[in-house]
Amino acid sequence: MTNEEAVNVLIGGADGKHVALNAKMANRHGMIAGATGTGKTITMQVLAEGFSRAGVPVFLADVKGDVSGLALQGKPHPKVDERIESIGIDGFQLRGNPVVFWDMYGKKGHPVRTTITELGPLLIANLLGLSDAQEGVLYAAFKIADEQGLSLLDLEDLQALLGWMSANRKELVGEYGNFTSASIGSIQRDLLVLEQQGGETLLGEPALNIDDLMKVDFSGQGVISIMDVTTVMNKGPKLYSTFLLWLMSELFENLPEVGDQDKPKFVMFFDEAHLIFDDAPKALLDKIEQVVRLIRSKGVGIYFVSQSPMDIPEDVLGQLGMKIQHALRAFTPKEKKAVKMVAQNFRANPELDSVAAITDLGVGEALVSVLDEKGAPSMVERTLICPPQSRIGPVSDNERKTVVSRSPMYGRYEEAINRESAKELLKARADEKMKKLAELEAQQQAEKSREAQAKAAKKPRKKSSGYQRQTATEALVKSLARSLGGEGGRLLRGVLGSLLGRK
Numbered sequence: 001m002t003n004e005e006a007v008n009v010l011i012g013g014a015d016g017k018h019v020a021l022n023a024k025m026a027n028r029h030g031m032i033a034g035a036t037g038t039g040k041t042i043t044m045q046v047l048a049e050g051f052s053r054a055g056v057p058v059f060l061a062d063v064k065g066d067v068s069g070l071a072l073q074g075k076p077h078p079k080v081d082e083r084i085e086s087i088g089i090d091g092f093q094l095r096g097n098p099v100v101f102w103d104m105y106g107k108k109g110h111p112v113r114t115t116i117t118e119l120g121p122l123l124i125a126n127l128l129g130l131s132d133a134q135e136g137v138l139y140a141a142f143k144i145a146d147e148q149g150l151s152l153l154d155l156e157d158l159q160a161l162l163g164w165m166s167a168n169r170k171e172l173v174g175e176y177g178n179f180t181s182a183s184i185g186s187i188q189r190d191l192l193v194l195e196q197q198g199g200e201t202l203l204g205e206p207a208l209n210i211d212d213l214m215k216v217d218f219s220g221q222g223v224i225s226i227m228d229v230t231t232v233m234n235k236g237p238k239l240y241s242t243f244l245l246w247l248m249s250e251l252f253e254n255l256p257e258v259g260d261q262d263k264p265k266f267v268m269f270f271d272e273a274h275l276i277f278d279d280a281p282k283a284l285l286d287k288i289e290q291v292v293r294l295i296r297s298k299g300v301g302i303y304f305v306s307q308s309p310m311d312i313p314e315d316v317l318g319q320l321g322m323k324i325q326h327a328l329r330a331f332t333p334k335e336k337k338a339v340k341m342v343a344q345n346f347r348a349n350p351e352l353d354s355v356a357a358i359t360d361l362g363v364g365e366a367l368v369s370v371l372d373e374k375g376a377p378s379m380v381e382r383t384l385i386c387p388p389q390s391r392i393g394p395v396s397d398n399e400r401k402t403v404v405s406r407s408p409m410y411g412r413y414e415e416a417i418n419r420e421s422a423k424e425l426l427k428a429r430a431d432e433k434m435k436k437l438a439e440l441e442a443q444q445q446a447e448k449s450r451e452a453q454a455k456a457a458k459k460p461r462k463k464s465s466g467y468q469r470q471t472a473t474e475a476l477v478k479s480l481a482r483s484l485g486g487e488g489g490r491l492l493r494g495v496l497g498s499l500l501g502r503k
């Protein structure tokens, strides 16, 4: 292949013409939309295969389990032959693709993890649906962790830090804003819910190294990373969308600028994309819009898959180069209006009534517009989408196991590690403090009994007063144990100061 020769990903055919995505423009993003059962998943499969054959690594999320078939060779079928014939595909060959399976829960693929620190306060606040006040507390927690060298890896770390903040609230409020124990408490409860949704398997180490998603196999085919999200979609879909946002920002922050290239370095398909935008706060939407715009120059293409383009904010929609619109329903006035707007968003084709076509499209057929060499949108075409070369439908559990066990990634992420982080450090500090307190207490007790002995020698005293004094000390020790004070500095002095002050 020469440099001048364009790398194309064949989408399908229209009126004997091929409709293809110019790989040079693939970092200009795209969208696949349409009602359920109209062919979105297969279109994503076809594009993923095309990119993989062009040597581009692909990431996609498997919402229903049905894209796993990408790993295996498709089966011959008369309907497939018909499509090949009418599109006029040369060299169609049934075959599987190099696939690596991933799973947030580590069951249907290699575990996918990231850490609390890597997610950062903005994404966690969105994940937990925090109020402004609660978000303020979270930012304070991150700042404290930073200043005190406490690494926040998993949910336990964040819980421990919040507990510590609650206990030391009085000393902290001045410096870290005015937060209440109630707002800390409600974040802690949200974290418990997240834990039940499986947050503790996603959050931790070893964290996913994004390089492991960007591999090309020995034959030059891009590896397709398929993340199973069937479980998380039931348990906590927000966890899924948060992961996608994290992945996007991670790529954005870590990849070098490459400018325009013959083909992208990496493409991602975000299925059920509406979940990313649903009730996301403005600050986050702005950030997403910005990342989508800027990630282009890092050679990354993002493809949103959703029922309706209306699910995607206009600022993002306006940046999408490729548009594949499968059939939409138009029964209600709202649906009719949506169809009109979707049709108007295409560059008009005088030969085609887009509004009428959208409701008339067959399964595996779509209105398609791509960017030409110069980046201008092509006229919308009614297009029959290619059949996939890989299997339509899911792999069996056994087939999946085989793929996972043969994967070059096998063994890298399987074992969770729990290195020393905030929870352990805070506990160590607490233990240290308890030791000091115990010493102090022993000292006090010794002094007291000496005093008592001296006094007893003079005149007898009521026994109960000694007992009361002891419980007061006990209570103090307990409250200090809860407060897990910081080492040295203002905090320790503050805590110890009050202890010594009461003596």
Ligand SMILES: Nc1ncnc2c1ncn2[C@@H]1O[C@H](COP(=O)(O)OP(=O)(O)O)[C@@H](O)[C@H]1O
Pocket (backbone or CB within 6 Å): 034, 035, 036, 037, 038, 039, 040, 041, 042, 043, 080, 083, 363, 364, 365, 385, 386, 387, 388, 392, 393
């Ligand atoms: N391009 C295509 N080639 C062959 N069959 C297709 C194609 N698109 C859709 N189909 C058929 O239609 C079914 C539904 O398509 P699917 O992509 O799962 O719909 P959606 O994701 O929109 O719900 C597929 O299982 C497949 O049998």
Ligand SMILES: [Mg+2]
Pocket (backbone or CB within 6 Å): 037, 040, 041, 042, 064
């Ligand atoms: Mg689907």
